[in-house]
Amino acid sequence: ICAVLLFLSKLSIRRYCHDTRGSMYMWLTALAGLAILSLSFLKTYFGPYFAQDCAFIWRSLKLGIRLTKYKKSKPFYSLLDHFLDGAKRHPDKVFVHFEGHQYSYAEVDKQSSKVARALQAEAKLKEGDTVALFLPNEPVYMWTFLGLAKLGCPAALLNFNIRSKSLLHCFSCCGAKVLITSPELQDAVEEVLPTLTEQGISVYILSDSCRVPGIEPLAGKISNASDEPLSKELRANVTVRSTALYIYTSGTTGLPKAAVVTHERVWAACFIQAAVGVTADDIFYINLPLYHSAGFLIGMAGGIERGMTMVLRRKFSASQFWNDCRKYNVTVMQYIGETLRYLCNTPKRDEDRQHRVRFAIGNGARTDIWTEFLNRFGDIHVRELYGATEGNIGFINYTNKVGVVGRINYLHKFFFPHTLIKFDIEKEEPVRNSDGLCIEASRGETGLLVGKITKRSPFVGYAANKTQTDKKRLHDVLKKGDLYFNTGDLLQIDSENFVYFMDRVGDTFRWKGENVATSEVGDILTTANSILEANVYGVKVEGHEGRIGMAAVTLKEGEDFDCADAYKQVVTYLPAYARPRFIRLQPCLEVTGTFKMKKVKLVEEGFNPVNISDRLYFLDTEKKTYIPLTEEMYNAIMSLEIKL
Numbered sequence: 012i013c014a015v016l017l018f019l020s021k022l023s024i025r026r027y028c029h030d031t032r033g034s035m036y037m038w039l040t041a042l043a044g045l046a047i048l049s050l051s052f053l054k055t056y057f058g059p060y061f062a063q064d065c066a067f068i069w070r071s072l073k074l075g076i077r078l079t080k081y082k083k084s085k086p087f088y089s090l091l092d093h094f095l096d097g098a099k100r101h102p103d104k105v106f107v108h109f110e111g112h113q114y115s116y117a118e119v120d121k122q123s124s125k126v127a128r129a130l131q132a133e134a135k136l137k138e139g140d141t142v143a144l145f146l147p148n149e150p151v152y153m154w155t156f157l158g159l160a161k162l163g164c165p166a167a168l169l170n171f172n173i174r175s176k177s178l179l180h181c182f183s184c185c186g187a188k189v190l191i192t193s194p195e196l197q198d199a200v201e202e203v204l205p206t207l208t209e210q211g212i213s214v215y216i217l218s219d220s221c222r223v224p225g226i227e228p229l230a231g232k233i234s235n236a237s238d239e240p241l242s243k244e245l246r247a248n249v250t251v252r253s254t255a256l257y258i259y260t261s262g263t264t265g266l267p268k269a270a271v272v273t274h275e276r277v278w279a280a281c282f283i284q285a286a287v288g289v290t291a292d293d294i295f296y297i298n299l300p301l302y303h304s305a306g307f308l309i310g311m312a313g314g315i316e317r318g319m320t321m322v323l324r325r326k327f328s329a330s331q332f333w334n335d336c337r338k339y340n341v342t343v344m345q346y347i348g349e350t351l352r353y354l355c356n357t358p359k360r361d362e363d364r365q366h367r368v369r370f371a372i373g374n375g376a377r378t379d380i381w382t383e384f385l386n387r388f389g390d391i392h393v394r395e396l397y398g399a400t401e402g403n404i405g406f407i408n409y410t411n412k413v414g415v416v417g418r419i420n421y422l423h424k425f426f427f428p429h430t431l432i433k434f435d436i437e438k439e440e441p442v443r444n445s446d447g448l449c450i451e452a453s454r455g456e457t458g459l460l461v462g463k464i465t466k467r468s469p470f471v472g473y474a475a476n477k478t479q480t481d482k483k484r485l486h487d488v489l490k491k492g493d494l495y496f497n498t499g500d501l502l503q504i505d506s507e508n509f510v511y512f513m514d515r516v517g518d519t520f521r522w523k524g525e526n527v528a529t530s531e532v533g534d535i536l537t538t539a540n541s542i543l544e545a546n547v548y549g550v551k552v553e554g555h556e557g558r559i560g561m562a563a564v565t566l567k568e569g570e571d572f573d574c575a576d577a578y579k580q581v582v583t584y585l586p587a588y589a590r591p592r593f594i595r596l597q598p599c600l601e602v603t604g605t606f607k608m609k610k611v612k613l614v615e616e617g618f619n620p621v622n623i624s625d626r627l628y629f630l631d632t633e634k635k636t637y638i639p640l641t642e643e644m645y646n647a648i649m650s651l652e653i654k655l
């Protein structure tokens with residue numbers, strides 16, 4: 012194989028030497044890929060995942076070559092250009108279905124031109140001006156973004172759930188001078204309007220009129236504007252490294268951070284659907300917010316890349332989910348965090364398997380739910396991804412192994428160097444040896460994932476906050492002077508190269524000298540009869556090192572907390588140090604916009620029954636069950652009479 016490759020490479024180099032530099036580059040990339048492919052080939056020849064590895068590597072290679080071509084092209088070929096080409100090829104194809112309406116590619120194209128012209132006239136926008144979008148999940152979001160792209164303007168995607176201080180923070184850190192909102196969010200904007208006006212920000216609302224001074228109605232201007240295509244000259248200076256978007260990290264702690272998303276990153280994220288094997292004939296169901304990477308990049312931008320039809324939903328709804336899938340003939344769905352769990356928690360129905368969904372793309376599915384989901388809703392290829400908006404490394408599960416977030420192969424490792432390093436949970440920093448370098452974790456050991464920052468896998472950082480950006484950079488990892496991106500995620504790679512997600516740094520805590528991964532404990536708790544959802548965290552107890560396990564849980568409808576059963580599950584499946592000693596019953600669990608559970612407030616509130624109105628339980632090792640936690644018991648724990 013090697014000999015053949017060598018021969019081929021010589022041949023092609025000789026043949027293509029005189030060709031333009033662009034295609035020479037492409038061929039070299041392809042050849043480098045082939046060479047590595049052959050390495051992978053040899054290494055995995057006898058492995059059971061050989062065919063899947065090859066298919067995936069092949070698709071990735073083709074995508075890599077395409078990306079290289081786009082990067083080299085002058086002017087830069089952006090996602091917008093791709094959309095315009097699509098609109099030319101299939102103008103009448105449905106771009107998006109939304110609440111009974113449908114909009115074709117041509118209509119969306121025209122509408123985005125109108126938006127661009129209205130904004131150009133009203134806000135005097137020019138290339139490079141950032142515009143903040145504070146809009147609900149509606150098709151207008153899509154064409155407003157495309158309109159801004161036609162002017163070469165980056166869009167900052169504000170989370171429509173944020174208010175007051177947080178809203179101002181997010182708005183100001185992207186440096187936008189223009190805010191676009193919609194009537195249903197007017198109250199939230201009015202709340203911060205004095206500050207915005209003071210800063211000279213132009214605020215536009217997508218309605219025909221607005222009585223509030225300082226908020227300009229834009230809908231009439233848009234409908235009056237011409238839908239003629241806009242000149243490419245307007246965006247002539249946009250390059251692959253220009254900022255396309257600001258996307259806010261949902262952060263379970265502190266204020267959101269604005270991750271800078273370049274056009275290069277947009278393209279890379281778009282390719283996820285293609286890498287999975289989604290085609291232009293598929294129909295993609297976007298039920299996640301468009302202000303996050305999952306909905307916007309993997310969903311909408313990926314849909315534009317495929318030239319497919321999308322179905323947009325205002326808000327995720329577990330009860331309507333499959334009805335929508337049936338109504339619109341959805342073939343690819345998206346999930347995140349807990350939404351698979353929500354789907355599994357709906358009452359069973361006869362038509363559960365009547366749908367055409369063949370792929371589910373997302374991240375954060377836990378093994379138990381993953382299996383239940385497949386058993387209940389049929390043969391769907393779950394494609395679990397691992398990645399972060401601002402990160403420079405990602406994985407995708409392209410084999411059919413349940414519970415893994417991906418698989419590393421030599422090609423991937425070559426193009427995106429990364430490693431797992433030993434991590435000290437208590438100090439929340441990597442372990443370093445006497446030379447000050449990090450130590451690689453061994454196979455099967457949990458470690459912190461770090462991705463080398465290179466030209467091919469850059470880390471652009473966060474807008475307007477160098478401190479935050481620097482905090483994610485890790486120096487002197489394997490060699491003095493090298494630089495890695497700290498993902499803040501703990502992963503494991505097994506002997507077969509499968510990657511498993513373990514926990515977020517900060518979620519994992521230490522008790523009795525052992526690390527406790529909260530997600531694993533949560534998985535066990537939800538196997539108890541009465542428990543629906545569980546959010547696990549560690550709380551500090553006076554007089555003890557580390558943090559002791561606690562869980563906020565919700566109960567299944569109509570059920571009471573089954574102390575004995577919960578105890579049985581916990582004791583059977585968890586080592587003593589990992590068992591939640593305190594349980595707090597809550598009517599519902601607070602989650603972020605991307606359904607990640609909020610822990611910080613719970614950790615602060617602790618387990619004092621005097622301060623907490625929710626029912627609290629304590630794992631009593633003598634009575635061998637959970638018992639209600641009283642104030643006397645609390646005091647006994649604090650005075651160390653009850654041993655933990």
Ligand SMILES: *[C@@H]1O[C@H](CO)[C@@H](O)[C@H](O)[C@H]1NC(C)=O
Nearest residue numbers: 229230231232233234235236
């Ligand atoms: C739109 O055009 C009509 C007719 O020319 C005009 O009467 C109206 O004022 C315009 N609306 C806006 C918001 O400019």
Ligand SMILES: *[C@@H]1O[C@H](CO)[C@@H](O)[C@H](O)[C@H]1NC(C)=O
Nearest residue numbers: 137138163244245246247248
């Ligand atoms: C692009 O850059 C050139 C040179 O810096 C400048 O003259 C031109 O005005 C820019 N075009 C736009 C649309 O900003």
Ligand SMILES: *[C@@H]1O[C@H](CO)[C@@H](O)[C@H](O)[C@H]1NC(C)=O
Nearest residue numbers: 105108294337338339340341
């Ligand atoms: C879904 O498919 C059926 C049968 O192929 C077709 O009749 C129907 O019009 C499709 N629905 C949509 C919304 O495209």
Ligand SMILES: *[C@@H]1O[C@H](CO)[C@@H](O)[C@H](O)[C@H]1NC(C)=O
Nearest residue numbers: 184265266475476477478479
């Ligand atoms: C940057 O982030 C840090 C820590 O998250 C925060 O303390 C600081 O105020 C931020 N700076 C700006 C300019 O937002």
Ligand SMILES: *[C@@H]1O[C@H](CO)[C@@H](O)[C@H](O)[C@H]1NC(C)=O
Nearest residue numbers: 615616617619620621622623
């Ligand atoms: C809980 O209540 C106690 C007694 O009323 C008080 O001293 C303590 O500060 C409270 N703690 C919190 C976190 O509110």
